[in-house]
Amino acid sequence: MxxxxxxxxxxxxxxxxxxxxxxxxxxxxxxPIHIHAPEEEAPWAPGAASRxxxxxxxxxxxxxxxERGSALHLARGPTLEALLRLVEELGASAVYWNRxxxxxxxxxxxxxxxxxxxxxxxxxxxxxxxxxxxWEVQTNQDQPYRVFTPFWRKARTQLQLRPPLxxxxxxxSIGAGSGxxxxxxxxxxxxxxxxxxxxxxxxxxxxxxxxxxxxxxxxLAEYVDERDRxxxxxxxxxxxxxxxxxxxxxxxxxxLDQRSGRAGHAEHANAAEGFLRQLAWREFSQHxxxxxxxxxxxxxxxxxxxxxxxxxxxxxxxxWQQGRTGIPMVDAGMRELWVSGTMHNRVRMLVASFLxxxxxxxxxxxxxxxxxxxxxxxxxxxxxxxxxxxxxxVDASPYFRIFNPVGxxxxxxxxxxxxxxxxxxxxxxxxxxxxxxxxxxGLLARCGYPPPMIDxxxxxxWALAAYKDLRA
DNA sequence: TGAAATGTTGGGGCG
DNA sequence: ACGCCCCAACATTTC
Numbered sequence: 001m002x003x004x005x006x007x008x009x010x011x012x013x014x015x016x017x018x019x020x021x022x023x024x025x026x027x028x029x030x031x032p033i034h035i036h037a038p039e040e041e042a043p044w045a046p047g048a049a050s051r052x053x054x055x056x057x058x059x060x061x062x063x064x065x066x067e068r069g070s071a072l073h074l075a076r077g078p079t080l081e082a083l084l085r086l087v088e089e090l091g092a093s094a095v096y097w098n099r100x101x102x103x104x105x106x107x108x109x110x111x112x113x114x115x116x117x118x119x120x121x122x123x124x125x126x127x128x129x130x131x132x133x134x135w136e137v138q139t140n141q142d143q144p145y146r147v148f149t150p151f152w153r154k155a156r157t158q159l160q161l162r163p164p165l166x167x168x169x170x171x172x173s174i175g176a177g178s179g180x181x182x183x184x185x186x187x188x189x190x191x192x193x194x195x196x197x198x199x200x201x202x203x204x205x206x207x208x209x210x211x212x213x214x215x216x217x218x219x220l221a222e223y224v225d226e227r228d229r230x231x232x233x234x235x236x237x238x239x240x241x242x243x244x245x246x247x248x249x250x251x252x253x254x255x256l257d258q259r260s261g262r263a264g265h266a267e268h269a270n271a272a273e274g275f276l277r278q279l280a281w282r283e284f285s286q287h288x289x290x291x292x293x294x295x296x297x298x299x300x301x302x303x304x305x306x307x308x309x310x311x312x313x314x315x316x317x318x319x320w321q322q323g324r325t326g327i328p329m330v331d332a333g334m335r336e337l338w339v340s341g342t343m344h345n346r347v348r349m350l351v352a353s354f355l356x357x358x359x360x361x362x363x364x365x366x367x368x369x370x371x372x373x374x375x376x377x378x379x380x381x382x383x384x385x386x387x388x389x390x391x392x393x394v395d396a397s398p399y400f401r402i403f404n405p406v407g408x409x410x411x412x413x414x415x416x417x418x419x420x421x422x423x424x425x426x427x428x429x430x431x432x433x434x435x436x437x438x439x440x441x442g443l444l445a446r447c448g449y450p451p452p453m454i455d456x457x458x459x460x461x462w463a464l465a466a467y468k469d470l471r472a
Numbered sequence: 473t474g475a476a477a478t479g480t481t482g483g484g485g486c487g
Numbered sequence: 488a489c490g491c492c493c494c495a496a497c498a499t500t501t502c
Contacts, residue, residue, distance in 0.1 A: 228473085349473065388473085400502045401474050408474090460475085464502060 003029040003090055003174070004122075007083070007097040008072065009105075011128050011245035012057045013205040014064055016164035018126035019096040020171075029172050031090055032065055034058060036185045037077025041104050044296065044379050047372035049341045050243075052194055053203055055187035057244045060204025062182070070173035074180040080112050087121055090174065095121060098128035098245070101286050102379050103293035131159060131249045132283050134290030144291035146394040151287065152280045164251045196339035201240065201375060208241035212252060216259050221267065224274040230333075230344035231418040236275070239376035240342070242282065249279055285380035288394070296367070296383040304392035307470050310360040317365050319453055320355050323423070326452040328435050329409040330354050332422040339422070341375035346412055352389035353403035358459040360466065363390040391467065399467035402460050409435035425449040 004027040006020050014020065023030045038045035046054060062072040075082040083095060095116055100106070109125070116123040127133055137145060137155045145151035188194070202210075215236040219226070226234035241247045253276060260272040289295050299305055319325050323334035333347035343351070348370075355366045363386040370386075371377045387393030391401070413419060416434030420427050425447045429437055437443050438451050 346473080353474090398474090398502090402502095404475060468502075 001028045002094075003027060003031065003092040004094040004096055005083070005086055005090070005092050006030055006032050007095055008032055008034045008061065009097060009100060009245075010243065011098040011248075012061045013208070013246050013248070014061075014068070014171075015167035015205065015209075016128070016248045016251050017098065018128045018165065019098045019124070020168065021165045022124070022126065023094070023096045024168050024171065027094065029174050030070070031073060031086070031092065031173055032061075032070060032171065033073045033075060033086060034061075035075045035077055035079045035082045036180075037079045037082075040077060040079060040108055041102070044102075044104070044371070047374075047377055048189060049197065049373050049375045050377050051187040052189065052197055052341075053201070053240055053244060053375045055182065055185070056203030057246060058182055058185075058187075060206070060246075064205060065171055065173075068168060068171045070171035071179075074182060074185065076180060076185075079108065080115060083112065083116070084119070087116075087119075093120075093122060094124065096124050096126070099125045099133070100129060101134055101290045103289070106290075128248060129245060130283055130286055131155075131253060131279070132287070134287045137283075137287060144287060145284070146288075148281065148284050148395050151284050152277065155280060155283065159253070161254055161257055162250065164248065164254055197341045197375065200340040200342065203240075203244075203246070205246045208238070208246035211237050211241060212247060212255060216255060220256075220259070220271050220275065223271045227274070227278075228346045228412050230347050231413045231415065231421075235344065237342075239378075239381075243376050243378045249282070252279060282378075282381060285378075285384040288384055289380035292394075295387065296379055299392035300387055300394045301392050303470065304390075307392070308466055309362045312365070313359070313361065316359050316453070317355075317361055317369075320351070320359065320361075320366075321369055324450055325354070325454075326438070326450040327354065327405045327456070328416075328419040328423055328426060328437065329405040329413065332419045335422040337370075337373050341373065343374070344418075346408070347418075348385065349389055350403045350405050350408050352386060353401075354405060356386075356390040357402045357463040358454055358456065360459075360463060363387065363392070399470065400464060402463055404456060404460075406435045406456065423449070 004023040006023050011017055011019070020030070058072060065071050073086070075086065086092065087095065113123045113125070132155050137151060137158065139145060145154070215238070219234050219236070222234060226232050238247065238252065242249065256272040256276060260269040292300055320330070320334060323331035323338065325331055329347065330351050333343050333351045336347070337343040352366055355361050356363050367382055367386045370382055384393065388395070391399040409416070409419065413435070414431070416429070416431045419434050426434060426437060426449055429443065429447065433440050433443065437447065437449060444451055
């Protein structure tokens with residue numbers, strides 16, 4: 001009897017899982033394992049919202065495995081020691097896993113591969129998490145890309161769709177005794193702040209598939225036109241599912257292609273292409289992080305190191321975090337984040353612009369808050385997004401691009417429904433005033449809503465001046 | 473994946 | 488009919 005371990009990390013699905021499929025092909029017994037070792041990802045160990053998601057996703061995977069005659073074996077790190085112990089205990093001759101690309105993880109996994117190899121244990125990793133591995137897309141001079149559009153132009157020509165691997169009907173396993181209980185990982189909050197998360201999200205592979213089909217059925221056709229509208233339900237909501245690998249980008253790309261091909265309408269194809277382009281941002285972020293591993297810590301554009309941030313202002317940062325800035329669109333976004341663990345992408349850009357430009361607080365503060373509160377917190381996406389808005393990234397928004405949260409509100413939340421949904425104090429304010437309630441004398445006091453913590457126009461001028469300094 | 477300031481154009485009111 | 492002005496709409500420039 002030949003036994004393999006399949007080491008689940010952020011590929012918490014059974015369908016389209018190349019490591020699992022390959023192990024099932026080649027071995028008599030396959031033991032699915034997950035090793036809890038957050039300290040190995042320091043300083044970017046998963047935040048609170050991510051841990052909440054992980055709990056549910058592991059629970060779901062375990063249930064799906066049990067329906068197939070197996071179960072998820074949980075262990076605690078250090079990962080290498082846990083793997084060696086399990087290999088020994090189970091008499092396994094191989095460990096299979098799907099690749100991740102973050103610096104701390106690639107470093108660790110390379111070492112694990114080396115040690116397993118030395119001990120005569122076959123260690124194989126697979127491509128599963130991305131459409132393009134970071135080294136697969138290169139300029140004609142064999143360099144990594146730094147700008148999204150040329151990256152995508154090149155990658156698009158290389159995209160080879162394939163049908164997703166089917167979910168195995170059975171996972172022949174053996175009891176891998178003495179595993180940990182999920183509760184022992186202590187992933188869930190001790191204080192009860194996760195009601196909003198439960199209300200918004202269903203975790204696990206089946207929920208991910210449902211989110212995809214729901215999106216494709218009801219929103220894809222309008223995606224290009226409506227994806228910037230936080231007041232509408234126009235986005236896919238797939239990002240946390242993707243982050244934890246409950247669904248693969250290939251499953252999504254394949255489904256999009258099937259639908260647009262079948263429908264045969266140009267607009268369907270156009271919508272599918274638009275969504276694929278958004279998926280490509282995720283690929284691009286991973287590409288950048290792989291080639292520029294200090295992206296989460298350091299400005300990709302070193303000229304920006306000289307930028308004069310305002311002194312850290314804990315009071316400012318806290319008001320931003322709590323959604324008490326007095327700017328309705330900013331507060332709506334920050335409260336949506338706190339309550340539901342997510343924020344509409346356009347609003348992410350706008351609150352980030354507000355923190356880094358109007359308040360001129362270092363982008364690290366925003367990055368860290370998002371890291372802890374987003375259920376889709378992803379090292380590459382998060383770092384790339386913050387560097388983009390702050391203007392210090394390689395393909396960054398130019399320094400003078402400062403969002404006006406009032407203008408953004410009027411444009412993308414025209415009736416104010418988004419603000420009313422998240423900012424209870426403003427629930428009775430009519431559309432013309434909703435994005436600038438301070439224009440009506442006495443309205444703020446009646447609503448119990450704070451005045452703007454900062455003058456938008458003056459702080460804009462201030463930021464422009466600071467950024468101009470940098471250029472000189 | 474801006475916003476505001478400035479420039480240009482063209483239609484309509486009006487003497 | 489014509490020129491003039493106003494101004495909205497759009498385009499371009501600048502930060």
